Amino acid sequence: MPKLAIDEVLLLVDAYFQIKDISSSQIRKDVIEELSSNMRRLPFNPEFRSDPRYRSVSGMNMCLANVESLETKSLMHSSKKQRLVFEYYFDKQAILHDHVRSILSVCDLEFPLLSEFSENIQGTILPSYYRYIENNDRAVLDLKKHLYTYGRSSCCVCGDDLKIKYGEDALDIMEIHLNRLLSQTYTAKSVNASELVLVCPNCHRIAHLRPENYTLGFYTGA
Ligand SMILES: [Zn+2]
Numbered sequence: 131m132p133k134l135a136i137d138e139v140l141l142l143v144d145a146y147f148q149i150k151d152i153s154s155s156q157i158r159k160d161v162i163e164e165l166s167s168n169m170r171r172l173p174f175n176p177e178f179r180s181d182p183r184y185r186s187v188s189g190m191n192m193c194l195a196n197v198e199s200l201e202t203k204s205l206m207h208s209s210k211k212q213r214l215v216f217e218y219y220f221d222k223q224a225i226l227h228d229h230v231r232s233i234l235s236v237c238d239l240e241f242p243l244l245s246e247f248s249e250n251i252q253g254t255i256l257p258s259y260y261r262y263i264e265n266n267d268r269a270v271l272d273l274k275k276h277l278y279t280y281g282r283s284s285c286c287v288c289g290d291d292l293k294i295k296y297g298e299d300a301l302d303i304m305e306i307h308l309n310r311l312l313s314q315t316y317t318a319k320s321v322n323a324s325e326l327v328l329v330c331p332n333c334h335r336i337a338h339l340r341p342e343n344y345t346l347g348f349y350t351g352a
């Protein structure tokens with residue numbers, strides 16, 4: 131079976147946190163069955179979907195035992211991705227749960243998965259989805275033009291005025307960023323103009339790759 135993608139590891143670790151203190155075998159069984167069916171819904175490895183062994187309940191039980199070994203520090207074979215996700219979200223379990231709900235709320239939609247996010251601790255699906263909206267949504271593109279027409283040509287993070295640097299090419303170079311917590315996607319109905327900001331391509335890249343270091347107008351990373 132193919133290795134778990136980062137989004138699948140997010141689902142796995144979330145399921146582990148959901149059931150780790152629960153003794154009811156029925157609840158554990160329900161969570162693990164749901165994990166298996168959600169894994170099979172994600173847009174990875176379509177060629178394996180018809181194989182009942184793919185992301186099966188028994189496979190998920192094995193993966194959960196691997197995650198458990200990270201906590202009990204026993205000698206099992208957890209993967210590097212599992213360890214990274216487990217450690218990153220250990221004290222952010224509620225955020226991880228919302229994040230997973232958000233992944234499941236968009237995973238059936240059609241949009242390309244971007245390889246630049248294939249190792250992203252936020253997963254590949256949500257950042258790819260946001261990039262897709264930013265580049266294709268009519269309302270988003272209209273607003274970009276509108277802001278630019280009304281003299282907004284500076285990146286709201288680094289302050290660079292791209293019109294001064296690039297003249298009329300600035301409109302093509304500037305990008306628009308949907309400034310919303312990825313974990314809140316599942317509650318969002320549509321794009322609100324107040325959530326959109328103009329950014330330069332460099333700052334935009336960081337906003338997607340390291341959202342934890344980024345707040346509007348302020349980069350907090352080293
Ligand atoms: Zn910038």
Ligand SMILES: [Zn+2]
Pocket residue numbers: 260261264306307308334337338
């Ligand atoms: Zn963006």
